[in-house]
Amino acid sequence: MIIGQIKNGIVLDHITAGKGMDLYQILGLDKLECQVAIIKNADSAKLGKKDIIKINEVIDINFDAIGYVDPRVTVNIINDGKLIKRTRIQMPEIIEDIIICKNPRCITTTEQDIKHVFKLTDREKGIYRCIYCESKAE
């Protein structure tokens, strides 16, 4: 399957196979007007299989959201058909307003205008917990 190169835009590469749609949703790519391609289960020498997302426009990307979903991703910025910047993503220490706390007893379920903040408590296992009630992020 061939998907053409983009001239100006962003390529999210080395996405763990199966997480492409999760990233698509958490980054709100469905709201974009430009062309977006999701490639599932592409061959990868390093990973065996991987997902790739190509966005045919340079947009503001929430690196924390990517790091939360899949810290293995690399973000490539393409300008005039050339790679001008490659960023390896890190698992962020804190994520704000990316996911919401599902604990019905948490203050975030009732208090208005409160940020949903999660803290990385176990880097090895990638566990995030709500800073208010300590529930694990799902």
Added chain:
Amino acid sequence: MRSLIDIQELTTSEIEELIAVSEDIIAHPEKFSQKCAGKKLATLFFEPSTRTRLSFEAAMYELGGNVIGFSEGASSSSAKGESVVDTVKTVSCYADIIAMRHHKEGAPLVASLKAGIPLINAGDGGHNHPTQTLADLFTIKKEKGGFENLVIGLCGDLKFGRTVHSLISALSRYENIKFVLISPEELAIPDYIKEEILKKKNIEYTEVSEMQDVMPELDILYMTRVQKERFFNEADYIRLRDSYILNNEKLLNAKKDLSILHPLPRVNEIAVEVDADPRACYFKQVLNGKYIRMALILKLLEVEV
């Protein structure tokens, strides 16, 4: 300006300092009787309480201060839909320090970020209750002389029992501590306590469902109430409430110097006959709680002692 939301915010030396001040208050109450003259404590209790609220109020009065506040959410503007943040911003205009209890987990943290004055978490749902832990620690120090080399049995509702969570968190910093977690499966300790504290700090613990088998090895038995307000359905509450009742018979094979603690209120989980046993420490805990809250108020208000 400092608040107290989680017991982990206090260092080991700060806990020792609070205990030392509490002992000084007991020995020399007159020295402290006007330390908070002109200061006001606001007790914001969105959830009912007898001990904690009255303990805070008694503590402030014994320091020469005054108290304002409410004892249930229904008598505050929260009943009209006011946010926690707006309530504490308002109260901050009237008081010097806040003690707050709320049924929602994390509410005191949210409040403390906007309060502008020190705020003490007086219990947030099933989450944390740091001042009860200070009372527990002060009692353990008085009864056992220290916090090391202890086998601590925690019995009853370990899932929603916020005092249990805070106590484990506090004791986990001491050497050679072992926890015996006694509860039905439905009320077992939450995973974050096991993962973030016990396993991370390599603390020995066992989980059992019967109290009697483990009784001989315990130095401390911390009983808790199976709390109706933490259940979503009454059938589960009724099924589990009588599971773990301590009586004289169950104490027959316990150590002679066992200390029995309970954050109170009790319903029926400790038979009244146990009150006469010299190993029962739960009413001493109540008194100790007042003194350590006095010490905490002084510390957070930065009053020289």
